[in-house]
Amino acid sequence: MTTAILSALPEEQSGLLHALQQGQRHAHGGRVFWQGRLHGQPVVLALSGIGKVAAATTATALIERFGVARMVFTGVAGGLGADVQVGDVVVARDYLQHDMDASPLFARWELPGYGRARLACDESLTALLFVAASADVLGVTVDFDSVLRLPPQPRVHQGLLVSGDRFVATAQESEALRRSLQAAGHEVLAVEMEGAAVAQVCQDYGVPFAAMRTISDRADDSAHVDFPRFVQQVASRYADQVLGGFLRRL
Numbered sequence: 042m043t044t045a046i047l048s049a050l051p052e053e054q055s056g057l058l059h060a061l062q063q064g065q066r067h068a069h070g071g072r073v074f075w076q077g078r079l080h081g082q083p084v085v086l087a088l089s090g091i092g093k094v095a096a097a098t099t100a101t102a103l104i105e106r107f108g109v110a111r112m113v114f115t116g117v118a119g120g121l122g123a124d125v126q127v128g129d130v131v132v133a134r135d136y137l138q139h140d141m142d143a144s145p146l147f148a149r150w151e152l153p154g155y156g157r158a159r160l161a162c163d164e165s166l167t168a169l170l171f172v173a174a175s176a177d178v179l180g181v182t183v184d185f186d187s188v189l190r191l192p193p194q195p196r197v198h199q200g201l202l203v204s205g206d207r208f209v210a211t212a213q214e215s216e217a218l219r220r221s222l223q224a225a226g227h228e229v230l231a232v233e234m235e236g237a238a239v240a241q242v243c244q245d246y247g248v249p250f251a252a253m254r255t256i257s258d259r260a261d262d263s264a265h266v267d268f269p270r271f272v273q274q275v276a277s278r279y280a281d282q283v284l285g286g287f288l289r290r291l
């Protein structure tokens with residue numbers, strides 16, 4: 042049972058790649074896939090690329106070409122929920138595409154053909170990822186908090202994540218996004234650019250999917266500064282810790 046581990050950026054993948062044993066490199070469909078073993082488990086590591094289309098083609102290749110049995114996404118996101126701060130971790134319970142709008146033919150955010158806006162992640166994989174995140178994330182910030190002013194006690198949240206082909210980088214836009222979703226009953230934790238697409242592909246193929254994202258910025262006016270700093274200095278530490286814990290518990 043091979044587990045696919047997707048990351049959006051090389052910085053987020055570097056620690057996992059470093060720890061990979063018996064690693065074999067495969068180039069396919071403009072992507073590089075690394076097959077090997079991590080913490081005793083057969084895995085394929087891949088970069089999703091940025092945005093929904095790139096993520097969807099990568100997820101499809103992982104299923105069609107590598108026959109993966111489950112898929113886990115690890116990366117960063119912009120915090121939208123009021124108490125979701127930089128350095129916290131969010132584990133996705135479900136996903137919505139915030140830039141999907143086929144109204145008035147379909148309700149705002151509804152995925153045409155699916156009859157709903159939100160796609161659920163796999164319950165048991167998500168529960169395992171939540172346990173791993175809660176247990177293993179606390180040791181991560183120690184070296185970095187003086188530089189990034191990370192919270193001494195990062196929190197682990199679980200709930201709705203949204204994806205779209207936009208880097209959300211103003212307080213005005215993030216507030217508008219949070220409020221409009223909230224008005225329709227969608228209480229959102231964080232925004233990123235790939236997860237909902239992977240969730241859709243996994244739903245189509247019946248492959249269990251789970252995702253965890255570390256909050257790199259608040260999707261506000263300083264997001265363009267906070268995001269690269271966090272990605273360079275912290276993101277892969279979180280991915281290593283949480284994914285290590287996750288794979289050991291599988």
Ligand code: ADE
Nearest residue numbers: 117118119208209233260
């Ligand atoms: N990923 C990390 N931060 C983000 C943001 N502000 N908008 C979209 N995707 C993100």
